[in-house]
Amino acid sequence: MNDIAVDVLIIGAGPSGCVASSYLKNNGISSKVVEKSKFPRFVIGESLLPRCMDHFEETGLLDCLMEQQFEIKAGARFLKDDIVCNFDFSKKHTPGWDYTWQVPRADFDHTLAKEIVKKGVDVSFGHEVTAVEFDENGHSTTTVKTEEGNEYKIRAKFIIDSSGYGRVLPRLLDLDKPSTLEANSAIYTHVKETERPEGVEGTLITFDVVKDEVWLWVIPFSNGNTSIGFVGPTEFIESFKGTNSEKLKEMLKISDYYYDRLKDLDFLFEPHIIKNYSKAVKQLYGKGYALTGNSAEFLDPVFSSGVTFATESGVKAAKLITKELNGEKVDWEQDYTGYIMKGVDVFRTYVSEWYTGNLQKIFFHRPENPVIKEQICAVLAGYVWDETNPFVKNHNRLVKTVAKVIDMENERAY
Ligand code: FAD
Structure with a gap:
């Protein structure tokens, strides 16, 4: 393949990369998205927050998502012992979207990716970024390897690293730092629910707190499948023996509320385990690059903030890069790190206080x-x-x- 020159290279076609590339396209900036996988591909992160609807709307990606008729998420239910805490997004302090969706991410991300291709964004699937070099101006030369094993280079004025758990620039530039959150892990799969309870009970997203620090998510999708997963301290998840299926089957017994509904259902794939999922970085940007989404920070799944931060940071980075390429001065420390970390810090408090028990109180x-x-x-x-x-x-x-x-x-x- 011939080498390529673009204004902006985006690594990864998840929600973060898609909103960023769509914003750039709408604003006349040339970009190229390089995505390691072939879509549709599985990724976890299926419960969205209303805030991310703003990002899809702003970047012109809302209509294609609306057409998919994903399960509506109008709030969230938390259960502990016999107490139920229902949040209803139409009853919230801040004006804004009062619903979002519960989404199988393979379909959701594929919809977004197809839409950016339709808009004319240049996306290469099955192409993996393997190396990046920056010159003194922050301009980069990136090495990309195709599925067939061929290599080519992309020269770019900016890189948006939206590579999720691939964490391309944090790995290559030694930007990782340990998360301040407790070491937690998760085990999850999907089940096909042939006999869902009638009405809202069948479709409601629920977080069942089975022990102070351990909870089960139940996320029904409109395609009839339901995502289930346990989250807890790594040593708790590791204390179960056997295959991942055997571990998850055993854990289900701890949920008084869901055991009967879920106990006889086949897992649609061998449960995945992600250990110590919280991630942090030393810096969110540098000369010629910005980290967005999970490639930057990931806290915890308990409040479903991952995709929303991925889209918030993807849109923000794309806006600042557009300004800079148009000759305006950008204060990346204040306008990017300062802004993003403000939101991350709020969620970090809620996550920490969830596990200290204060928020559950x-x-x-x-x-x-x-x-x-x-x-x-x-x-x-x-x-x-x-x-x-x-x-x-x-x-x-x-x-x-x-x-x-x-x-x-x-x-x-x-
Ligand atoms: P991704 O969606 O991961 O996309 C990154 C893309 O980059 C991938 O397609 C990957 O193939 C590609 N890539 C990687 N390396 C390379 C490379 N070298 N070259 C080219 N491409 C590359 N979030 C929520 O909002 N709600 C939830 O309910 C939720 N639950 C979660 C549960 C668990 C257990 C965990 C661990 C996370 C959860 N999350 C949740 C977080 C969510 O998974 C992420 O925050 C979200 O997927 C981040 O989106 P992204 O666009 O940054 O990255």
């Missing part, structure tokens, strides 16, 4: 406080930049304080 405390609930609901919908929301602005302090008040109330009651 608030979710499962009765009676519920409707104002607090709407403010937390806005965070769970992904609107984590809205500083009119005290649970965003004072995230660090407020979750702890409210949990403490609940503790004091409980002490007084006994």
